[in-house]
Amino acid sequence: MQRFPFIVIEGLDGTGKTTVRKGLFRLWEGLYEVTPLCVLTSNFLAADAAADIVKGKYQPSADNRDRYLQALVADKAATLARLVRPALPNRPVISDRWLVSELAFFAVKHDxxxxxxxxxxxxxxxxxxxxxxVLDLDPRDSLQRAHGRQGDAVRAxxxxxxxxxxxRQVYTEIVSEPAAYPLLGEVAHIxxxxxxxxxxxQVWQALIAxxxxxxLDPATEAVAGDR
Amino acid sequence: MPASPQLRPTSAVPLHRMWLTVGDGLQVQRVHLHLSEWREAIASNTPLPDVHGVGLAAALAAVEFTHLASVSSHIDDAGLRPWLDLPARYAFPVGPTNVLRPAAMARADELIMDGVDQVVAADLAAVCGAAAWWVGFFAIIRHRGVHHRSLQPSTASIARMVLEEAAGIVALGMAIRVLEEHLRAGGVAEAGLRMAYCRALAASVAVERRMPALLEELGELRLVDLVSMAVPWRGRFTKYAGGTGAGQVE
Structure with a gap:
């Protein structure tokens, strides 16, 4: 079966994930002439789990930890079934965060x-x-960028x-042993x-690599990516 | 585990590219529709009534094509030939330099900081120079137009710096189209070309934040259409996505 890639952008707040997502979207649509589908780490497609996602993310506690994890699994499974898998035969999917951010959240908030x-x-x-x-930046710099944005994008x-x-430390640990996390696929440090x-x-070169x-070689219009 | 990606080549022309072509036709139509009006405004030799900081209309009517003879066939591949031909045919060859030209050419300079070959540089210089003329054309006849939302006569004035920003955005959009054709022709391995394209895309992301406010400042329908369809952003083809056809009653 022919399909396009499922690409995930991870990184601290303020590392430029939005710019990369929008830039990649323009790259695919403008140069490769395929319009990607962009999704987020939570898409609220498992209606029964939506409340647990909101509570678990914004009011994390030992009491709601497991329900939050279950809700994330349900939501991601629904996202894969209803959006990602149906899209991939026709277009790439770009997700702004997916698994690494969840691993970091549970490490920091729930140890x-x-x-x-x-x-x-x-x-x-x-x-x-x-x-x-994985967009990597010193947290002092990423925080400066994040706090420079308009709106309520930062959380106290x-x-x-x-x-x-x-x-960032958790990110580094995960990226250093990608084989332990096969659902991440190939991992590129940016x-x-x-x-x-x-x-x-850098992102484009990682995709090419x-x-x-x-x-785009006119002489080899045949399928690329046979592996 | 699902199979690894096996990318299939694209075949059908994507809808956004067709909308870009439809938009090109709209701009060309408008130049021909309003050419007499534009000439009269310049010949009147009086300051533009609704643009501050420009002075006479002639200051927006010139084009300087130092590289026009050496542009590549990628201009045609990008569908941009009319965007060069109309200013080459109608621009005022004598008179003041177009006051919007520095802002438009600055876009080209930003993109090629890492170096590109002379053909790419010539193409970028040509389209960015032309962008200044196109924005100048619609600015000159702006006072005869209508507001883009109300379709009532547009009476508010604008400042020269708003037009300079508009010229930079139109230049950016034309540059993106040219760079894409150079990359499709085998330029992906050229680091300077790839970097120029990435800079252009990142600039279009930055522009998106400013676009709604800029369009309100421009106000008048023809300038708004010219700028809003120039670069990729979330509101680029809302006109066509809503079912509007190619032409529009002027």
Missing amino acids: MKPGETYERLAAGITQPVDLTL DWDVLDVQARV DASASPGGVLD HDLVPS
């Missing part, structure tokens, strides 16, 4: 080992990502230096301190 959280999530999620892009209990430093254009170029974009 769960990433491997333990992963096992719980993996029990209900069967579709692996093709490429997880999350977007502070000690928490973000811990989140230096998010570069200019927005430079970051997008993993044969995840069609060939």
